[in-house]
Amino acid sequence: MRPRVFHTWQSWQEIKQPGRPTSYVLTIENLKEYGGTKRILAGSADFVKGVSYGRYVVTEVAPNVCRWIHIQNVDLKIKKLPVSMAQYFAKQHLKWNTQIVEQFKRNGKAVDQEVRTSMIDWMEKGFDIEDAIKQQQDDILSRLEEFFEGKSWSKIPSPTLRVEMAISTASGLKSSDGIALAKAEGVYDCDAKEAIAWYFDFLSNEKIAHKSRAIVARKELRLLDYDSQPVNQRCFVTLIKMPFPLRKREYSVKCFWRVKEDGSVLLCGTPIDDKVDYGGSVGKWSLKGRSSVLIIAKNIGENGGIKSCKVVYKLFADPKGHIPKSFTNRLIPSSLEIVVHGLKAFSQDEAVDDANVKSLADMMSNEKQTYSEDEKSFLKKSKVSRGGLKREQRRTAESHYNPKPALFASLTAGLVLLYPGEQQQESYPYQIPGCKV
16 A cells, blocks of 8 residues: 655644633645645655544633644545445544543543533633524423422432432323332532532543442433534433343433522533444444432531531433332432542541641630539439549449540540539540640
8 A cells, every 4th residue: 555645734723712611623624726836745755645634622611721622634545445444544643632531631620620610610710502402402491300309219229328319209290100200308518509510520530440340331422513502511321231131222412510509509401412433343232321410509507717518419211111119219329429439539537537636626725614403403414533433443434435536636525523622633534645635
């Protein structure tokens, strides 16, 4: 096979539009269409002249993070080129994309944090989008709020006590018997905007690393137009492996977030019917299901400088096909595990506990304590001194008391109750040096 030569020219343009991140478009065209001065490669007359067109769309996600699309059309001027050979040439040509990704690869957690921070900036400063898109989002939001409103819920076992899970009947819905309606609630140690930004970043490094075994593929659906999606809207597809003998299910969802006037932040997801090409036989014999989601995050307070928000995750899923509802209900906890994952991602238990202990110690030191007669009577009955304990009892008490110094840094380990007119006889032997009562 003779060598090929491609004569091309390139041009780029910066695109800025309201309500959309900055994009850069790089276009590769055939040199024949260039009207300026041309310079032909010396010795290329002996090569076969191929034709190539290409386009790069690079979209700014954060100051140091971008998302990009590469589209290339190559004509090798070979009649009846075998498909296997065409696939080989395509893979070799696209290897450059992987090399670029590896060259600029950074710490995954740092990148995820930058993406969320940039998204939070959009939430806080606001943006303008077309009236048609805004009206479409408003209609979807109203429909989802009306659909999930007034449902009766029955609690189901949850993998953690900090997340409540429940299911509901889907009466009145014209769908298969395997339809699922579920809800999960939890409190995150973060701001409401950051929680929604975490959910919206569907393809973050953290989520890809934490991918469930049931997920076969997870992709973002992007149109070729750089300005097709506003900054608060994206489309995703997930291919899920079902237990034997069921076929794989594909769920395509259009998601968007919205900040309401009361300070709460919402994330809505509605099904779409776009066809997805996974490449090869990945999506072969799959069945397209339908799902909708409504996530509500609202700030509930602050403790020691750490914000907290309540997250309510409501899910509707219709896997299609003839699946018994009892079988679908068994799969609901795995569908809600993302709420538990988010809880762990933002967990600041030690910092929250330290703040609670410091607040309690400050109250003990600076606020006058008053007791009712019943409380005084109870305290006198429960008063214990070391002299009243036998050696075996003291040893048992010591073995059951194992304080964490980091947690009780502002308190003594020995708790001794003093009453007006009484003197301290003897404190417990377990103390933390340098701590105040």
